[in-house]
Structure formats: structure tokens, C-alpha cells
Amino acid sequence: MLNRFAPLVPLALVTLLFGCAAHTPVSEQAQQQQVQHSGSAQSSALYKQAFELEEAATEKELASFADGKSYQLPVLADSILERGMSLIGTRYRFGGTSEAGFDCSGFIGYLFREEAGMNLPRSTREMINVDAPLVSRSKLEPGDLLFFATNGRRGRVSHAGIYLGDNQFIHSSSRKSGGVRIDNLGDSYWSKTFIEAKRALAMAPAAAPIVTARK
CATH class of the missing domain: 1.10.287 (Helix Hairpins)
Structure with a gap:
């Protein structure tokens, strides 16, 4: 200032x-x-x-x-997360990309498209390869994408969510767990299956490049 x-x-x-x-x-x-x-x-x-x-x-x-468009990153993140919170309880549907039902990547793609004007890859396997800065777990910011290996194959991405802050993230989980919900990244299951995080908002049309360091 x-x-x-x-x-x-x-x-x-x-x-x-x-x-x-x-x-x-x-x-x-x-x-x-x-x-x-x-x-x-x-x-x-x-x-x-x-x-x-x-x-x-x-x-x-x-x-x-x-x-200095980096100023808009928190604004974009707020819009995405606010919209995501309003969809808590939306049912899980494999291949779903609308409010009628989402799978994990469909949920992320919907929010980023609607609130940030970004078209992310459709699948988690493609999404994890986007040209966005890697973010260490200790440097996570709201709006960062989180990737997990939940299918038993270590290191192979099969699930994704969006970081909320305070170690919380929002995602479309599964039919059994109620679809869109919030979970804690510190829980043993999610901590063990976590692969990496990326700051996809740095790719937004209104965003400036951000340099991050991975630890």
C-alpha cells in the first residue's frame, strides 16, 4: 500500500x-x-x-x-467456491456435467466454465496435465485443484476436488457418499491418496502468471 x-x-x-x-x-x-x-x-x-x-x-x-490481473484470483476463487457450496448435495452421476448430476471432473469443469470462463479438460487424467503451476500442500490457496489416486493404483489420478481453505475441499464424491460434499484433506484416506495440486486459476483469461515452488 x-x-x-x-x-x-x-x-x-x-x-x-x-x-x-x-x-x-x-x-x-x-x-x-x-x-x-x-x-x-x-x-x-x-x-x-x-x-x-x-x-x-x-x-x-x-x-x-x-x-495486474493477479488481483482477480481471489475474486474468481470466491465465485467458484460460492457456486460450488450452493450445489452441495447434488447427486453424483458418472459422466455428469450439469446440475442434474456431476462426476468429480464434471463438477470442477462446470464451476470453472460458469464462474471463470475456463474450459478445463473433461477427465481427471487430462486435467492433471494442464499447464498450470504446481502448488505444494503447504502453499494451497482457495480455488486450487487437488488430485487423488483413489483406485488403488498409486500415483495414477482417479479423483479431483477444489481446495476451500483450512484444509477443506469440495468435490463430487460418489453415489454412496452423497455426491457434492466437503471433506478434510487431513483425513487419513485423503491424505494418503493425495497426489498433487495445481493452480488452474493462473490459466484464467483474467489471471497473471504466478510462480510457485513445490516442496
């Missing part, structure tokens, strides 16, 4: 100088006439410099809001 207003500091200093000049005692008329021209020229130069700094700061600030 402080860095954002740093370019405006020179303008404040110039303004302060102007304010101080307004309260300078008036000297003799001859001296005043002598310095009037040079003072006016200096003031003009200072004003021009201050104006240019302010203009540059404004352009930079506007650019940061227009191009």
Missing part, C-alpha cells in the same frame, strides 16, 4: 515548498523584482516536474489495476 503512493511523495514535497513560499516575508522591492523572474522559472520547472511525476504515477497505478 505504501509503495502504491510512493510516486506521489515528490508532489507533496513541491506542494509543501509552495506553501512555505507563500509565507515568506516580503523583502525590499528591488530584491523582490530581481528574484521574481528566477523564482517564477524555478516554480514553473518544479510544477512541471511534479505534474509529470503525478501523471506517471497515475498511469502506473491504472496500469497496475488493468494489467
Whole structure:
């Protein structure tokens, strides 16, 4: 926040100088006439410099809001997760991609398409290979995709969900478990079957590239 207003500091200093000049005692008329021209020229130069700094700061600030699209990641994640929470209890349906029923990848694809304008691969095997940053488990953020090996084949993805925060994730689980629900990543089953996580929102049209480190 402080860095954002740093370019405006020179303008404040110039303004302060102007304010101080307004309260300078008036000297003799001859001296005043002598310095009037040079003072006016200096003031003009200072004003021009201050104006240019302010203009540059404004352009930079506007650019940061227009191009610094990483600011939108939390907004996109909130939209996706809010929509997902509203669908808790929706039944599991193999191959399902609508509110009539979802499988795990169909649920994720639906939310990302509807709320972030993203078309993710249809299957978990394709989804895990998207060109998105890998995220270590200790660095998870809401909206990150979680991948699991739940079919007994270690390392082979068969399930996916979306991280909510506080070690919770939302997913379309199975018919027996009630479809769309929330589970804890720290539970022994999910912890044992967890493979990796990816920040797919970094691929969103409104997102800037994000560098992550895997531990």
C-alpha cells in the first residue's frame, strides 16, 4: 500500500515548498523584482516536474489495476467456491456435467466454465496435465485443484476436488457418499491418496502468471 503512493511523495514535497513560499516575508522591492523572474522559472520547472511525476504515477497505478490481473484470483476463487457450496448435495452421476448430476471432473469443469470462463479438460487424467503451476500442500490457496489416486493404483489420478481453505475441499464424491460434499484433506484416506495440486486459476483469461515452488 505504501509503495502504491510512493510516486506521489515528490508532489507533496513541491506542494509543501509552495506553501512555505507563500509565507515568506516580503523583502525590499528591488530584491523582490530581481528574484521574481528566477523564482517564477524555478516554480514553473518544479510544477512541471511534479505534474509529470503525478501523471506517471497515475498511469502506473491504472496500469497496475488493468494489467495486474493477479488481483482477480481471489475474486474468481470466491465465485467458484460460492457456486460450488450452493450445489452441495447434488447427486453424483458418472459422466455428469450439469446440475442434474456431476462426476468429480464434471463438477470442477462446470464451476470453472460458469464462474471463470475456463474450459478445463473433461477427465481427471487430462486435467492433471494442464499447464498450470504446481502448488505444494503447504502453499494451497482457495480455488486450487487437488488430485487423488483413489483406485488403488498409486500415483495414477482417479479423483479431483477444489481446495476451500483450512484444509477443506469440495468435490463430487460418489453415489454412496452423497455426491457434492466437503471433506478434510487431513483425513487419513485423503491424505494418503493425495497426489498433487495445481493452480488452474493462473490459466484464467483474467489471471497473471504466478510462480510457485513445490516442496
